[in-house]
Every structure is written in structure tokens, then in C-alpha cells.
Amino acid sequence: xxxxxxxxxxxxxxxxxxxxxxxxxxxxxxxxxxxxxxxxxxxxxxxxxxxxxxxxxxxxxxxxxxxxxxxxxxxxxxxxxxxxxxxxxxxxxxxxxxxxxxxxxxxxxxxxxxxxxxxxxxxxxxxxxxxxxxxxxxxxxxxxxxxxxxxxxxxxxxxxxxxxxxxxxxxxxxxxxxxxxxxxxxxxxxxxxxxxxxxxxxxxxxxxxxxxxxx
Amino acid sequence: xxxxxxxxxxxxxxxxxxxxxxxxxxxxxxxxxxxxxxxxxxxxxxxxxxxxxxxxxxxxxxxxxxxxxxxxxxxxxxxxxxxxxxxxxxxxxxxxxxxxxxxxxxx
Numbered sequence: 001x002x003x004x005x006x007x008x009x010x011x012x013x014x015x016x017x018x019x020x021x022x023x024x025x026x027x028x029x030x031x032x033x034x035x036x037x038x039x040x041x042x043x044x045x046x047x048x049x050x051x052x053x054x055x056x057x058x059x060x061x062x063x064x065x066x067x068x069x070x071x072x073x074x075x076x077x078x079x080x081x082x083x084x085x086x087x088x089x090x091x092x093x094x095x096x097x098x099x100x101x102x103x104x105x106x107x108x109x110x111x112x113x114x115x116x117x118x119x120x121x122x123x124x125x126x127x128x129x130x131x132x133x134x135x136x137x138x139x140x141x142x143x144x145x146x147x148x149x150x151x152x153x154x155x156x157x158x159x160x161x162x163x164x165x166x167x168x169x170x171x172x173x174x175x176x177x178x179x180x181x182x183x184x185x186x187x188x189x190x191x192x193x194x195x196x197x198x199x200x201x202x203x204x205x206x207x208x209x210x211x212x213x214x215x
Numbered sequence: 216x217x218x219x220x221x222x223x224x225x226x227x228x229x230x231x232x233x234x235x236x237x238x239x240x241x242x243x244x245x246x247x248x249x250x251x252x253x254x255x256x257x258x259x260x261x262x263x264x265x266x267x268x269x270x271x272x273x274x275x276x277x278x279x280x281x282x283x284x285x286x287x288x289x290x291x292x293x294x295x296x297x298x299x300x301x302x303x304x305x306x307x308x309x310x311x312x313x314x315x316x317x318x319x320x321x322x
Contacts, residue, residue: 020283027286031293038297042304049308052253064241071237079230082221082276089220188278195276202268206261210244214254 007183019185026189030196037200044148054138058145059212061126067209070113077106078198085191088184096174100167107164114157149208159197166190218281229275233268240264
């Protein structure tokens, strides 16, 4: 029987088996997340078919510049996350701290810009509900667009908050020098989650900001 | 062991490609490429670029390219099930009105 290191749980033969089981488990979770966000996208597509003009009017109220900047910020955070995993795999403590820190900062910048956009929408009375005010012939149906906008970006932002929490936990452990060449599974698995949230935004951005505005 | 260490240059290259594709999709959005009432050409271009970006992230940042067959099957299953969700839903909603039948939602 293989000798057990301190970081390998009882049920696993060795570090590699534990790593494979953990990544597979994270992927199984991400599949449920794909279906969760997929349902929102499917709903969006169904409603845009019937309300193309209203969705276009709503979409034109979104700020493409801020959306683009946020896309670049989030892609950058994915790069730093990948580099954090790389540093962990090579056992570089300082690299892990640097790149995990950068990922937290970029994730927070994303949330800050998102908050700024939300504040604009509140100021312009574009939040669905009794306070909704919009010019144009399809103003009423445009509430549908903003319902999808807030639901989809809101749930995405919530995932970001969870991700930043995970990163903070990784940062503390990395500070204590817990992750080495032999054991970096938590960094790898959290990275999968972070990249997944990035992938969701890769689809959210063109759908809400770019495509819907035509119509 | 797990997966090989991905070269730094490859990561930077993937990131550069992601930024380029983002610029491309934003630039294209300012042109009306046609495709009828729903601007399907614009939608097709945007979705194709988004799929390319997602593939780059999944294959390299998420290390699927270097992962076991089992992971490939899981990722493929996720994409396939998503396709079922979209295709079957849109097959219904897109085809309504093609056949002029006296149905409650199609007067």
C-alpha cells in the first residue's frame, strides 16, 4: 500500500488519484452550473424572439465601453488565476501570493464596474418594477430585457463574490505555504470554478450588450 | 502526475487571442450585417467568436486539453446537454407560425 502523505485523505491511494477525483467532482458541479445558466440563456432567447424591438431598445441603454472594459478585466483575472495555479504547481509561494492577489483585485474591479453600471440603471429608472421609466414605443416590454439583464448579471456577480471568497481562502493557505508541487489541488479546482465564471461572462457580454441591440 | 506545467508563453498567447477576439466582436457589433428581422448574421458572428473564446479558456486555462478522457466526456456531456436545451426549445419557438393552423396562440 502506498504511503500516505498528510494531504492525502484516507479514501485515496495517492495524490494523483485524489487530484483526479477532485477535478472530476468540480467538473460535475460545473455541469449543473452550465444547465443553470443555460436555462437563463434559453429563456432570454425565447423572449427576444417575440420582443426583438423592445430588447433592442433596452440593450441600447447598456454601456458597451464599460462592458468591454469589464470583459478585458475578467479575461485578465483568468490569466492571473491560471498563473496562480502554475505557481502553485511549481511550488513558488511568492508567485501564488502575487497572482492570487491580482486575481482578487481584478475580480473586485469587475464587481466595482458592474456596481457602477447598476447605479446608472437605478438613476435612469431602468430597473423593472413600478419605478420603471423609459422613452420609446416598446418601453413596457423593455422591462423584460432589464429583468433578464439584472437576473443574469446579478447571478453571475454572485458567483464572482463566491469566487473571491474562495481566492481569499486560497491566499491565506498559500501564505502558510500549504501548496507545493506535490499538493496544489485546491488551487487547481478553485481555478476551474473561476474560469467557468469567466466563460459565462464570455457569453453574457455579447448576448446582452452586442447582439440584442440590433432589432 | 496531474497535468504538465503549461508554458508561460502559451498562457500569454491565449490571453492575447482572447483580447483580440473581444475587440473583434465589439467592432463587428457596430455594423448591421443583415440576416432579417433578428439580425441572424450578427448573432451568428457573435456566437462563433464567443464559442472560440470559451474553447480557448476551457482547453488551456482549465487544462482540459491535458486532462483524462473521463474529464473530456464530462465536458462534452455538458455541451451536449446544453445543445439539447437550446435546440429543442428553439425548434418549438422558431417554428411557430410556419404552418398557419387555427391554434389559440396562432390566430
